Amino acid sequence: MENVHILLVEDDTAQNELIAAMLGAEGFTVTATFSVEEAIVALKADNRISLIFSDWKLGQLSGLELLEFTRKNNFPVGIVIATAYGSIDHAALAIEKGADDYLAKPFQRQELLLALAKANKANQLRLTNQTLNNQLSQQDSMVDLIGSAPCMQKVFQRIEKVASTNATVLISGESGTGKELAARALHKVSPRKNSPFIAINCGAIPESIAEAELFGAKKGAFTGANQDKLGKFAAADGGTLFLDEVAELSPQLQTKLLRFLQEGVITPLGCHQEVALDVRVIAASHKQLLAQVEEGLFREDLYYRLNVVPIHMPALRERSEDIGKLIHYFKDKFSQQYGGSIEPLSAHTLKQLLSYPWPGNVRQLSNCIERYALLGDEDELLESLTHENGQLQQGDQYILPSEGIDWHQFERDILLQSLKRCENNKTAAAKLLGLSYKAFLYRLEKHQI
Structure with a gap:
């Protein structure tokens, strides 16, 4: 609890000074105020305040009104309200309006510290939950971007x-x-x-x-x-x-x-x-x-x-560990879209899909799974991988796609694939491509790899 910044709201001068000194001795940073109006000004001026300890009765206004203002405006603080001895109704109302704890006067020093520790822990949990909710909200916004690679x-x-x-x-x-x-x-x-x-x-x-x-x-x-x-x-x-x-x-x-x-x-x-x-x-x-x-x-x-x-945006062949997740995602998507269940893919077909280089990337994978969702034919799915795009090897001959290729991008991708397969061993990667080491380094420099 050391260095926790607390806002003290107590209109009795002697009590204010006594409690401020007690909290200061425990390592709290204390901002002492004597009214709800002063407390609101201090709360707006200092975003380091993380706890409020307030008396219930504070002149014309009350600690309840300070509590309502704080919760309505979403200040990230823990709150403890002190009530007069026997004021159970006040205590229950304070908890109902969002106080983290209450103390009945007169109270002991240890009771005050325990109540503040409880309020601080509750506030930290709220902040953690808010952070997680924000992260989930951002993940929801990027729901169509699938990938853990x-x-x-x-x-x-x-x-x-x-x-x-x-x-x-x-x-x-x-x-x-x-x-x-x-x-x-x-x-x-x-x-x-x-x-x-x-x-x-x-x-x-x-x-x-x-x-x-x-x-x-x-x-x-x-x-x-x-x-x-x-x-x-x-x-x-x-x-x-x-x-x-x-x-x-x-x-x-x-x-x-x-x-x-x-x-x-x-x-x-x-x-x-x-x-x-x-x-x-x-x-x-x-x-x-x-x-x-x-x-x-x-x-x-x-x-x-x-x-x-x-x-x-990396090519699908550069993040092959995501192919399984994408297949699952597209199966769910098209199952909902077309209103029917989709038969699970066989182990053989899954192995083929996972090892395929996907020249058309995620769009091609989506197209294949959508077709399978409609027809339920694994043979046709695998056949489409053999004939689409004209980019599979037939014998020792590479078949150039009818629409041509971007040679600069193609060469860069081949270099990256060779490095990945050889675990960044440049000598082995050059040998894999049939290039001299010097020629391989030249191409790496050319593509800024």
């Missing part, structure tokens, strides 16, 4: 660290890793959670209407603009705007985005006045933006404006 725990920790700020976040990762889920989770645990979350895929907007779609347009700004159009930035005012596949923005739109990130203003198409907005921007891309910058395809200044806080 260390790389996913880093994602959760980073989201929690930056959620309360307005910092711009750039989420990287392959297609299907859950970049939008991470953006939504960040929004849900931020102070903006009750404001709009607007998501837009920059690669899915026709270039001819992209500027109006993002920044808005005035009536008559272009053919077919029969009325003012509210852009996505304005729609997200006060909230969060998620720009998925931001690398697909044209140079002109990159410039306008940079202007907003620097000044917090936009200019709708056909308008000559700037509009100030309060929008947090979260961007994402499956492409390596730094490589895009080096190739002159993306503005370097915009890259650094977006990449204030980077979050990398």
Whole structure:
């Protein structure tokens, strides 16, 4: 109980001084007041106060009114009320209104210390419960982000660290890793959670209407603009705007985005006045933006404006220990969605799913489990893994997907996989890839691994 800060409320001067001296001798830090009004002022001024010991009768107001004010305004304090001898009704009412304990006057020193210890312990339990509830609330907000692998725990920790700020976040990762889920989770645990979350895929907007779609347009700004159009930035005012596949923005739109990130203003198409907005921007891309910058395809200044806080969503093959949890999650999800029970997967099928590299990441896994939920056919599930994406080896030949691959990302992933398989032994990893040690180190440096 040493160094516990206590607020003493007693209007009898002699009693006030006596109790303050007694508590001070026990190691308490004491703020002594003589009325409810003084106590409220002290409580508001000093957030270190964790205990209140108050007399019931305090001039015009009473200790009960101080108790009600404290609980109504959620001050995190333990409270003990002193009542006149035999005032059982007062004691019962104090407990009912939220006091942690009461003392009947006159009381002994040891009785006072025991009551304060009880109140302090009750207050600590309340604070612990509040912390746990806050953590559970944040976990609920990130419920669709499943994962206990260390790389996913880093994602959760980073989201929690930056959620309360307005910092711009750039989420990287392959297609299907859950970049939008991470953006939504960040929004849900931020102070903006009750404001709009607007998501837009920059690669899915026709270039001819992209500027109006993002920044808005005035009536008559272009053919077919029969009325003012509210852009996505304005729609997200006060909230969060998620720009998925931001690398697909044209140079002109990159410039306008940079202007907003620097000044917090936009200019709708056909308008000559700037509009100030309060929008947090979260961007994402499956492409390596730094490589895009080096190739002159993306503005370097915009890259650094977006990449204030980077979050990398790991590929599913990098967190294989999470595959079982995800299968269970998707089975429950689709069971509820389609209103039927799903047969458990056989040990053979589970082994195949756990060892599969999942080129389509979590999105592909979700698709496979949804199909199984509808058809209940394990053979078709395993067959789909053999033929989808064209990325399994057939004999000694690698089959290139019809849509091509991002070579930069592919090479980086192969390097990471080789290091993981060889437990970061670079010599063994280089041998696994058929590279000389020097060539392997060169590629690590190239990809900043």
